[in-house]
Amino acid sequence: MHLAVFGGTGRTGSRVLALALARGWTVTALARNPQKITVTDALLTVIAGELNDTEALRQTLVKADAAVIALGTGVDLQATQMLSQGTAQIVTALTAAGVQRVACLLSGWLFYATMPPQFIEITRDHARQLALLEASSLEWVAVCPPALIDRAARHAYKVAINQMPGVGYMEIGVDDVADFLLRAVVEPEYVRQKVGIAD
Secondary structure: OEEEEEOOOOOOHHHHHHHHHHOOOEEEEEEOOHHHOOOOOOOEEEEEOOOOOHHHHHHHHOOOOEEEEOOOOOOOOOOOOHHHHHHHHHHHHHHHHOOOEEEEEOOHHHHOOOOOHHHHHHHHHHHHHHHHHHHOOOEEEEEEOOEEEOOOOOOOOEEEEOOOOOOOOOEEEHHHHHHHHHHHOOOHHHOOEEEEEEO
16 A cells, blocks of 8 residues: 555644554655654655645655545644645645545544534534535545544544444544544545544
C-alpha cells in the first residue's frame, strides 16, 4: 500500500503516518512545515507545500493507492473554512490523480442535531467537508470519533454506520483512530459511509 497523508504533522495525522510506516506501507505526506515531521524512514517521502499548491498535491498523489485526510485546527474551535477549503483542494487533486479511496477524519458531533456551543462552528466546517466528499465520485469514508484521548491503542473500539456506537459521553484513543483510518482505506464495507467509532 502506498498512502498519501494530509495533516501528517497533527495530533492524529502524525499517528496515522507512524502506524502506516510501522506496517510496512509506503507513505507520502504533504506538509506546510516539513521539519515538523520528525519521523525518518526509507518508506517515507515528505513533500513541502500548502494545500492550495496544485503541483505539491500532484506530487503527493503521484504513486498513491489511497489517502488519509486528517486536517485539524488543534484546540482552536472558532469559525473557520480552512478544513473544508483544504478538503476541496484535496478532493480535486484525488480526482485528477485517479486515486479513489480516501478516509477523512471528521467529528462525532456530525451525528447530533444539538451540541455544546463551543463545537458549533468547527462542526459546521466538518459538515462542509462531508458535503464535498458526498458530492464527489470518490470511495470516501468519513471517520467520526468522539472525544480524543492520548493513550495507547486498545484495539477494542466499536464501529457503527451513520451513528455513534453508544450513548452518553464517549471517547477513544488517538492511536485507535489512526488504526481505523488505515482500516478504512482497505476494508470495503465502509465506502461512502459516515462511520462512528468509540471505545
